[in-house]
Amino acid sequence: MSIAAIVTIAMALDALLGEPRWLWQKLPHPAVLMGRAIDALDSRWNIGTARRAKGVAAIALLGTAAIAIGVLLSQGGVIFSAVIAAILIAQRSLCDHVAAVASALRLSLPEGRAAVAMIVGRDTAQMDAPAVTRAAIESAAENFSDGVIAPLFWLGIGGLPGLILYKMVNTADSMIGHLTPRHAQFGWAAARLDDFMNLVPARISALLISALSRPRPVWSDIATEARQHRSPNAGWPEAAMARAIGVALSGPRAYHGKMQMHPFVNPNGSKNPRPLHIDAAVTVLWKAWSVVFSIALLFILFL
Template sequence: MFFATTALALLIERFIGYPDILVRTIGHPVQWIGAFIAWLDARLNPESEPGNRLAGMLALLALLVVTGGLALAVALALRKLPYGWVAEAIIATPFLAQKSLAGHVRAVADGLDRSLAEGRSAVSRIVGRDPEQLDRSGVARAALESLGENASDGIVAPAFWLALLGLPGIALYKAINTADSMIGHRSPRYLAFGWAAARLDDLVNLPCARLTGLLFALAAYFSSRTSAKAAFAAMRRDAHRHVSPNAGWPESALAGALGVKLGGPRAYGGRHVDLATMGDGKSELDANDIRDGLSLYGDALSLLAVIAVLLALAF
């Protein structure tokens, strides 16, 4: 187990993040992974003749072999050094997204304070739905849903696989998750080709989404503005109703804890989708609800870091 590496990576990334100067000079590791996925997509899934499930499985296998192989080589080299685990933690930090997720969601609240147009513009950077179809409450709801789902995909899941398998674990997880976001769609082009990536992403997120919901619910104990009891009740009642096998857990816990209602109808590319609701609280939301969500998110991250530190000290 790599608890000390995980604890240090969480602490470094939460307060420092991935420096902008590195983004400008060498890019971001997830961008490198994305570029490789795009290269595989262009060759194995040409627009003139979209690939099938087998082609998608081969693309995913190539992605995992290259990403996992490079990460394993780096990890083995670092573990020969006296404080190699510290370097491994530093290298793992770009695969966590605590600081950037908080910044993007906070930008929605700040934009919504200024105008609906600015709120729509900010939320369009973190969700795929049509921003022009959203009123003020819809913008706030979309931001909170993104906060819940990405707390799992962007933080808890990478930390879980880092703790379990070290640097190769977190790198492989981000490769799978990035592949799902790029090719795991139900569009004609990716329905068959992205099937393997989507299914594997569901599998590796299975324990992590439930853990994220649990963290939100437990963190709700630390504030008088949130309800742990309602968070647990919402998870039991609503999590399985979500169209995703995983996203319902953090979203329902967040909704219950904040006393709001998430989910429901929305539009993607002009296509209207009627999704199940998460939580049974108020429906009219605003920027203050986003900030309450960010406060709970911060408490959940602190709880995650404490758990990682305690496990590192114990093991």
């Protein structure tokens, strides 16, 4: 009952308020504090030999600290816990940032590139309008899993300690979990643990998106393309979203000046998506959010 109440209140607060800029201009966001802790360990421990072992120790230390903070914050009661949880859920901010790309693209291609550069890590300077659109939709699908469903899943499983542990691991993965020469060893544990913690949420996200699609896509098609994706988890919501709005996603893209020839997801979909497809993706995300919110309400009312 209390976990369902925390989930419901947190989702409502996030949907209504999003990320209040006035607050985070005065105080550091929890993700910023997590990032500082990760960066400090990266600077001090990611040197010399045995870097993989040091990375395992770093993620163990960060995870233990996250759980301890979660246990401490949980003592504040349901409302306080819900406020903390709302800060760590990103539905409103995700939808606002993705929708902003469509609005910017309707004004000009350079403004669309600038808007999408705020939410993706790939090179955007040479993107044409369809590439900008695909990038925004892919970010919507992937971050719905990482930023909404996974935090809610781990909140439901482990309360605030579970949620804060997930956010710490996910932040660590985004900072040190890349296969660069510096982080290939030290970031191994963060990347693998993040893959594990997103395993179920990614598939739940795909299920929610596909269940809301008309006509409903064939699940085996989603699964086949998801398994071919460069990420073990991101391909699931991406493949479901591609079919939900009738576009081809992924495909060739540039990272750090190098072109990578990734295959298209849903290759029979439109390869010339427009801003209206971004609008459709945002609508799908809010419908999926509504389903999860309704389930949480039912738990409060009947359990």
